[in-house]
Amino acid sequence: MAKDLLMENLSQKLLEILLEDYKTGKVGLKKVIKLSKLPPLEIMERIAKLGIEPPITEDLDDYTKEVTDRLIEKIKPPKSTQIIQK
Secondary structure (H helix, E strand, O other), X not given: OHHHHHHHHHHHHHHHHHHHHHHOXXXXXXXXXXXXXXXXXXXXXXXXXXXXXXXXXXXXXXXXXHHHHHHXXXXXXXXXXXXXXX
């Protein structure tokens, strides 16, 4: 029983450290999941509860937006086939 409590406490401490490292971009989400040995959903819930934003650089965020915009343009129907509503 004491061993279980000790292990649980160590797991919580490890998760705190891993989440701080995730927040600063030192480790990725996959690494947090692998090292903590917790279910991914539990980790995601903890991240959301703590309000931790993913450590995405501004360049990556800009690139992702550009790719998204290009994909949206590709899937839009041509203007000539769009129905004009009055």
